[in-house]
Amino acid sequence: xxxxxxxxxxxxxxxxxxxxxxxxxxxxxxxxxxxxxxxxxxxxxxxxxxxxxxxxxxxxxxxxxxxxxxxxxxxxxxxxxxxxxxxxxxxxxxxxxxxxxxxxxxxxxxxxxxxxxxxxxxxxxxxxxxxxxxxxxxxxxxxxxxxxxxxxxxxxxxxxxxxx
Numbered sequence: 218x219x220x221x222x223x224x225x226x227x228x229x230x231x232x233x234x235x236x237x238x239x240x241x242x243x244x245x246x247x248x249x250x251x252x253x254x255x256x257x258x259x260x261x262x263x264x265x266x267x268x269x270x271x272x273x274x275x276x277x278x279x280x281x282x283x284x285x286x287x288x289x290x291x292x293x294x295x296x297x298x299x300x301x302x303x304x305x306x307x308x309x310x311x312x313x314x315x316x317x318x319x320x321x322x323x324x325x326x327x328x329x330x331x332x333x334x335x336x337x338x339x340x341x342x343x344x345x346x347x348x349x350x351x352x353x354x355x356x357x358x359x360x361x362x363x364x365x366x367x368x369x370x371x372x373x374x375x376x377x378x379x380x381x
Contacts, residue, residue, distance in 0.1 A: 256321075257321040259294070259295050260294075260340070261320065263291045263294050263295070264288075264342070264352050267282065267291075268352070269360060270354070272355060272357070272358075277290045282354050282360065284338050284339065284354045285300075285302050285303045285338055286301075287340070287354050288338050289306075297380060299380070303335050307376065307378065309378070311380075312377070312378055315365070315377050317377075318344060318349060319341065320341055320342060320343060320344060321379075322340075322341045322379050323340055323341070323379075324365070324374065324377050325376050326338070326339070326374055326375055335376075337353065337373070339353035340353070347366070348364055348366055349364065350362050351365070
């Protein structure tokens, strides 16, 4: 029995020694990526918790919300303060091509009937092949998920921005 215990101690010591002396900085980088991924997961969890909430201009609660209210409250809960309007949010962050969007990025739209530049925002929830899904609040259906493959959203799209 003591030989088994001694062998186990030697094996654990060897594994520990290899890990400590590896000098590889990869684990630190992995932690950073996990934290970013964790923030994005939390962001999506928060935004999705508002699915089905009805539309209310200027709203940002479960009683009713608009598109920028959804984005603002979701980002605020992960520690990122954004302006309150879609157009103001669109002046922040890093602009990216639509083909490069990732989950957690924001999509900005100029809905023609509303006039006046950027007036709508959505949060990317899924990117698979050529299908980009985003959560947003619409006047007719409240908080829903839509696809960039829908002709309406393709036509109204202006730009994408990254904040994480």
